[in-house]
Amino acid sequence: MQLTIPTILTLLRIVMIPVLVVVFYLPFDWSNLAALLIFITAAITDWLDGWIARRFGMSSAFGAFLDPVADKLMVAVALILIVQRNPELLLAISAAVIIGREITVSALREWMAELGQGARVRVAWTGKMKTILQMVAIGFLLFAQDLFGLPILSIGIWLLVAAAVLTILSMITYLRAAWPAVQQQR
Incomplete structure (x- = not known):
């Protein structure tokens, strides 16, 4: 290689x-x-x-x-x-949702590819928006210090919560796209 x-x-x-x-x-x-x-x-x-x-x-x-x-x-x-x-409940739940979705969608994509139906689970706009929001949120949360009077940590937490919501929506989109293939495997 x-x-x-x-x-x-x-x-x-x-x-x-x-x-x-x-x-x-x-x-x-x-x-x-x-x-x-x-x-x-x-x-x-x-x-x-x-x-x-x-x-x-x-x-x-x-x-x-x-x-x-x-x-x-x-x-x-x-x-x-x-x-x-920052062991806060809202932050921990949001992180768990995001990490769990990444594992689930990766497994789904791999399984669909094995079935020859990988095209059904292509990246959707919700997945792209989730990624952008998630990256900005993580950046804010890594910095975590007030900047020009803005509460960066708090903003980062709410951005991550929004990313987690989009994460769930994008996962639903992928699962719905894959559902016909799941039905065929029964």
Whole structure:
């Protein structure tokens, strides 16, 4: 297997996960900002690897498999760190919903692909909106410090709750799309 630039960027995102964890726990005033910058860098490399793969024809089966895995790992680890630092019920439920949905939809996509019906569970607009809202919320929650009088942590919590609602809606969309295939397997 030849490593392409997009695959290298995806692998870099996976390597950034333990770096995020270490920086998150550093006892310095700047650690929240550094954790945020690591997360933003991961989000940028996610966009960049997809763009490069499409633009320059560097797509690969391994890259297509690894990219969503890297994304889900980064999001799950970030959410676990955030909930550990702020063990609030609303935050914990939202994180559990998001992580649970990611596992469920990933399994559903894999199963549908095995049935030859992967096209039924393509990314929907609710999934894209959920991702955007979730990334912004996680960024706010990693930073977690008031900025220009804005309560960043509180805003991040409510954004994550909104992302969790969209998460449920997008999961319902995927399950409804897959339902005919589920009925056929009975």
